[in-house]
Amino acid sequence: SQKIEQNSEALNIQEGKTATLTCNYTNYSPAYLQWYRQDPGRGPVFLLLIRENEKEKRKERLKVTFDTTLKQSLFHITASQPADSATYLCALFLGPGNTPLVFGKGTRLSVIA
């Protein structure tokens, strides 16, 4: 079965720095990766998606990369702010069919002022 690892349970960085979160997966290559943000006690919210044939995707201060050779996605937040503090989840979609998204456990990011 597909296994996803987000290699840090928690990450602390200083305000203004770039936060980099990692998502590694095993077995089958996904058709695409999604990243979600989750605030404490709330449901996850979709942020970005990157397809298997894309190397990089950007949205404002967010950037996602996808390396199918390394089986890894990196999620970057530039010029980080305390408001960026949350848990970030990656999720894999294996492709058309009847398989739901597979979620990683998440990385809790704390941006310190």
Add this chain to the structure above:
Amino acid sequence: DADVTQTPRNRITKTGKRIMLECSQTKGHDRMYWYRQDPGLGLQLIYYSFDVKDINKGEISDGYSVSRQAQAKFSLSLESAIPNQTALYFCATSDPGRGTDTQYFGPGTRLTVL
């Protein structure tokens, strides 16, 4: 109004009681999901439904059952609640028609079983 709603938002019950968590959506999505989340364990899929006539078990379905009453409604039942079912429960929907199957989550139900 929220697109995905869950009721109740908080529930305290006793061991052995039957309880139902309800989820409604106005997004018009065919796919609906139930997850539980425990601290440090991430989201665990309990059941999912890809249309009204389709129900599938997730990774942790034991002790739970579901009912898909309509496209917009998906209920989760605990037939005989036990303390280790204390958790935060999320309902989600998705639309595969766009090819991305992005999921949209409800606000969650915090369940405590004493």
